[in-house]
Amino acid sequence: MEKFIVNGQRKISGKISAQGSKNGALPILSACVLTNSKVVLHNCPRLSDVYAAIKILEKLGCKALWQEDTLIVDSSGVNNYSIPDDLMREMRSSIVFLGALIGRMGLAEFSAPGGCEIGLRPIDLHVKVMEALGVNIANDNGRITASVKDGLKSCNFVFQFPSVGATENAILAACVSKGTTVLENCAREPEISDLADFLNSCGARIKGAGEGTIVIEGVEGLHGTEYSIIPDRIVASTLLSAATITGGEIEITNIVPSHMRPIIPVFLEMGCKVSVGESWISLKSKDVLNRLKHIVTMPYPGFPTDAQAPIMAVTTIANGTSLFTENIFECRFKHVPELIRFGANIKVEGRMAVVEGVNRLHPATVSAPDLRGGAALIIAALAADGTSEITGITHIDRGYEKIESVLTSIGADVRRK
Numbered sequence: 001m002e003k004f005i006v007n008g009q010r011k012i013s014g015k016i017s018a019q020g021s022k023n024g025a026l027p028i029l030s031a032c033v034l035t036n037s038k039v040v041l042h043n044c045p046r047l048s049d050v051y052a053a054i055k056i057l058e059k060l061g062c063k064a065l066w067q068e069d070t071l072i073v074d075s076s077g078v079n080n081y082s083i084p085d086d087l088m089r090e091m092r093s094s095i096v097f098l099g100a101l102i103g104r105m106g107l108a109e110f111s112a113p114g115g116c117e118i119g120l121r122p123i124d125l126h127v128k129v130m131e132a133l134g135v136n137i138a139n140d141n142g143r144i145t146a147s148v149k150d151g152l153k154s155c156n157f158v159f160q161f162p163s164v165g166a167t168e169n170a171i172l173a174a175c176v177s178k179g180t181t182v183l184e185n186c187a188r189e190p191e192i193s194d195l196a197d198f199l200n201s202c203g204a205r206i207k208g209a210g211e212g213t214i215v216i217e218g219v220e221g222l223h224g225t226e227y228s229i230i231p232d233r234i235v236a237s238t239l240l241s242a243a244t245i246t247g248g249e250i251e252i253t254n255i256v257p258s259h260m261r262p263i264i265p266v267f268l269e270m271g272c273k274v275s276v277g278e279s280w281i282s283l284k285s286k287d288v289l290n291r292l293k294h295i296v297t298m299p300y301p302g303f304p305t306d307a308q309a310p311i312m313a314v315t316t317i318a319n320g321t322s323l324f325t326e327n328i329f330e331c332r333f334k335h336v337p338e339l340i341r342f343g344a345n346i347k348v349e350g351r352m353a354v355v356e357g358v359n360r361l362h363p364a365t366v367s368a369p370d371l372r373g374g375a376a377l378i379i380a381a382l383a384a385d386g387t388s389e390i391t392g393i394t395h396i397d398r399g400y401e402k403i404e405s406v407l408t409s410i411g412a413d414v415r416r417k
């Protein structure tokens with residue numbers, strides 16, 4: 001089992017380019033199933049979640065080929081509609097293949113993603129919108145079959161909650177349905193717009209992605225395209241957190257500044273100086289960080305749940321008490337007991353966490369509980385006065401491309417062992 005060895009208290013300083021977005025890439029990889037020819041995807045991150053999505057594509061009959069950070073997917077040979085249990089388990093967000101498979105094959109077979117590290121992750125919203133599009137869903141002991149008889153129909157549908165994955169599945173299926181679909185109370189995350197932009201470049205007709213109401217005029221089929229995946233705003237937020245906790249300075253290039261809007265005020269509140277250009281963001285930290293009054297995770301454009309853990313790690317050494325409310329997932333404080341091993345003072349009460357800033361963190365041996373929780377442990381280890389060990393790093397590899405090399409290239413000392 002690999003682990004990270006982190007020698008702390010080295011200041012981050014330097015310039016780095018953000019990787020392509022994991023949450024942008026995954027639905028787009030699924031969308032490739034809807035096309036009948038080659039898709040060329042630039043800025044595709046090399047992550048274990050992306051490799052898991054490629055395994056699913058290959059299982060469905062697609063061919064995938066890497067050329068550096070470009071992935072070429074040929075979906076002309078799709079001949080299977082069933083995703084085996086082991087592949088579903090490897091990546092729980094594989095539920096987003098449902099919309100694409102039903103659109104391409106009229107059939108999809110997969111297993112329910114089930115509970116995971118950060119919460120229950122039910123799929124009721126996915127099922128409801130699929131049924132509105134004319135899909136029959138049958139559940140046989142957790143193995144789910146989705147089928148459509150006379151083609152997908154259009155619908156008017158209001159999401160009870162703006163689920164990212166359910167909005168993506170709805171877009172995927174509706175873009176090849178008959179007629180015009182109107183989806184309301186949609187998720188507005190940048191990754192939704194990325195998916196719609198990709199699909200539109202393949203011949204789909206989707207308007208309003210990134211807003212609450214999305215209007216989709218169904219088309220008969222989609223063609224191939226060449227497309228560049230958006231930069232990863234969560235990875236960028238993590239790198240800003242790393243610079244902040246070490247009292248360092250960073251410039252991150254290849255970002256979309258508007259995607260960073262929900263997170264910038266947090267760094268300003270901690271007392272950092274932040275500048276933003278056309279496609280870059282820079283941050284200069286300070287010696288003693290201010291506490292954060294109250295961070296409340298919300299759907300975009302609110303503060304992202306995926307940045308909660310890394311930012312909490314930073315507040316462990318801020319001056320005063322910071323409060324966090326986690327509104328999106330039920331069990332997204334699993335990093336807390338691990339942060340406490342570094343000497344952090346954190347109390348959890350239901351969906352709230354209270355962080356009393358301490359003067360210093362000491363080194364610790366910890367285990368990554370989930371993807372972003374794992375990133376939080378790296379952030380804490382960067383500030384600790386000694387050598388820390390982080391195990392369970394397969395979680396971190398799901399979403400961060402060579403995080404040890406990235407951080408070491410800007411002054412940190414992180415090794416994979």
Ligand code: UD1
Nearest residue numbers: 023093121122123124125126163164165166305306328329
């Ligand atoms: C996506 C992101 C994840 C991010 C999350 C919220 C990907 C691959 N993952 O996950 O990184 O943390 O958005 O920004 O893009 N829910 C239901 N029923 C459903 C679907 C969701 O109750 O049918 C609930 C979930 O349990 C959760 C909340 O809605 O509590 C948000 O989930 P959702 O927006 O669907 O997140 P994901 O698409 O799973």
